[in-house]
Amino acid sequence: MPGEAIIRSSLRAVALGVLLALVPALAGAGQAGDAAAGKRLYWDGIGADGAPIRGVTQGDVEITGAQFSCVSCHRPSGFGTSEGGNYMPPIIGEVLFNPRTPDRNRNFKELYQEVQPPGFWARVRQPRMRPAYDAAALARALRDGVDPGGHEFAPIMPRYDLSDEDVANIAAFLRTLSDEISPGVDRRDIHFATIIGPDADPEAAGAMLRTMELFFDWMNKDTEGDTQNPTFSPNYRSNFISAYRYWQLHVWRLDGPPDTWRAQLEAKYAEQPVFATVSGLVEGPWDEIGAFCDDMRLPCIFPNAELPTPGEGRYGYSVFFNRGLALEAEALGLHLGDQDAASGRVVQLHGPGPEGERPARAFAAAMARVLPDVPVETVAYADAAGLRAALARTAEADVLALWPHDMATALATLADAAPRAAQIYLPSAAKEPALATLPPGVMARTRLVWPYDKPDGYHPRKFRIRGWMHSRRLDVSHPRLQLQTYYALTMAQYSLLHMIDDFYRDYMLEIIEHQAENELNPGTHPELALGPGQRFASKGAFIAELAPDTRLGYRVVSDWIVP
Structure with a gap:
């Protein structure tokens, strides 16, 4: 009927007017937010x-x-x-x-x-x-x-x-916020990956992987025992049975140059998403991997890397032991600035690529801050012949710092050239080849920048970890690497223990920050600690001299230096 249609239309208009009148009030009481x-x-x-x-x-x-x-x-x-x-x-x-x-x-x-x-x-x-x-x-x-x-x-x-x-x-x-469980975990399993770069030493990578495999096997046996008999501990473990997961390890091996790594990582992740990456061994820059971790919001926990992502790493998704070669270079600059006698001629030589260029830049910047009146002569070289020619020009140097790209070739060239510089400084990775290669006269003038613990450092947990390794007949062929790997695995273990079944990646990183300072140090560094948002657990380095007469081959000769 026409009259009824008019009435319905009028009622709709009145209702719309009332609703529009209420909008400001509703917005003030509980408006939709952005x-x-x-x-x-x-x-x-x-x-x-x-x-x-x-x-x-x-x-x-x-x-x-x-x-x-x-x-x-x-x-x-x-x-x-x-x-x-x-x-x-x-x-x-x-x-x-x-x-x-x-x-x-x-x-x-x-x-x-x-x-x-x-x-x-x-x-x-x-x-x-x-x-x-x-x-x-x-x-x-x-x-x-x-x-x-x-x-x-x-x-x-x-x-x-x-x-x-x-x-x-x-x-x-x-x-x-934290409204969906993160990828890489299902009702039974939690998936982890470890990343191995193309230039990683095969023996070192094998030692790392064997350590990880034994740890995963240990965790899964414990999970199997508790989940098959959950009521043996009423009102405790049985309350947390929903938190148990079997650990699955995926080995992500990269090949080719770093600019191809991102595509490789994306393909591997697409095949099987993981909750986090743990440990790993990468000789080149971490930049491409770090960008992948940040973009995927994927925790990458304590990889063994000498070239971490540059910068402070604030709230990034990669967590490192330290800042690698950049830290060593800055610590050397502060050490020279702390000496009673001012340095005379300071020369640094660096090889090609980020392994040489990044610490050279960091050293020059540190010296400009602490010794602005002491110029640093920086010489780049491309190969062994270039290094030999550069060393020939350093005869009168008071300080010679060397940042090699190829450590073995550089140390062999250094030994052959036997430069007469008063003090020669090398990065920590040079310790073993230097002990094996340098003649006594050069070795006596050579120092290492050493971001690890003193030879006599005491860490009770180190002995427990070594007991764990020996009881499983693990060949400890690369002690620092394997202890660092165990530490990374421990961080994953403790974070999951605290998370219960709140499987959120950000939460995992926050618990790792909290746990890093709780006396879990395996003895590789003097101190390991993280504050909120921090991504480098060890902040400094020592200066050490080569000591072939000692069991570990070095002796610390400075205080702990924190740039």
Whole structure:
């Protein structure tokens, strides 16, 4: 009927008008947020207006978002952390906006596996039941420091001056944070890869792989025993049976030049995604591999590499023992700047490619900072003949630093040329060929930049690891490499133990940061520790002299140098 159609049309118009009138109110109460803008606020403390957000902490200390961004405490995964007696809980969407009681297993790390002051235990064990968050509750929490149950946050939690748009944006981002289990893990297995470069020494690679295979076999036997008899430990291991996975190892061997590695890695990953890469042996630059790891958000845990990705590595997905040759070059510069007598003529020779060029640049830059009045003569050479000619021009040098591309050829040329420089400095990788090649007169004037531990360094865990290796009849033919490999595997093991079944890659890296300083050092370095976002566990180096009369062939002659 025409009249009924008119009435229906009028009712629709009225309803539309009411809805449009409500839009501003709805937007203020819980508007749809922009997850990308929320991520910028979470990571950088930048609000919707493009300016740093502001707030207060400890009651009256004014701060900006750049100083106290969310990621600093709640971490990239959103799972939080515990530090200095303070507990930062998970704030992922599944936890905040879920009306169900949070999984108590997620407190396992804080409750049972951390050394904390008594006050921490009291706070963590207090029952903190609360309703699920909504837009209004989240706004109150961020602005006033009160959760939906009326509990007030600790004073260290900032109270931020946020707009409704900021609150909506951060809520939208938190709903996406750690919302899907990472690739490389299924209900039964967790997949790991190790990367071996084309120039890796076959014997060294074999020693590394044998260590990994025995570790994987050990882990899987333990998993099999517990999963087949889960009730032998009621109210403990059986509660965590969902966390158990069998470890599967994939060996990713690369060939060809570095600019082809990315395509090879992508093909291998497409064939079988892995949760992380562990250890590895790469002689060339890590750059292409590092870019792959960052782009795939794939943890690459403690590879054996002398040319890590340049830079600070802040929040990257590759975690290294140290900065490699660049660290050694900078430590040498600081060592020379620390001497009582000023250096006279300083000459550095470097071979082609990044193995020679990168430490040469780092050494020149370090010398310019600490000894700006001492010029550094830098000479590049292409081959043994070029090195011989360059060495002939260093007769009057007080300091000669050599950064070779081909270590064996360079040491043989150095031995034959026998330069008369007062002090000769070599990178740590030169130790074995130098001991085997250099004549006594040259050896006496030669020093190494040594980023590893002293010969008499004591680490209790080293003896336990060696016992593990010997009990499995593992040939320890490359001690440092195999101990470093074991350490990388231990980091993977402990991170999974803490994660329970929260298989998120960012979370794995955060636990590794936390665990690195917990006395798991296998004895390869004086100290191994990582802070939030740090990616180099050892920060310095010694200067060592060659000592063929000692068991290990070297003797430390300086303090620990941290550039």
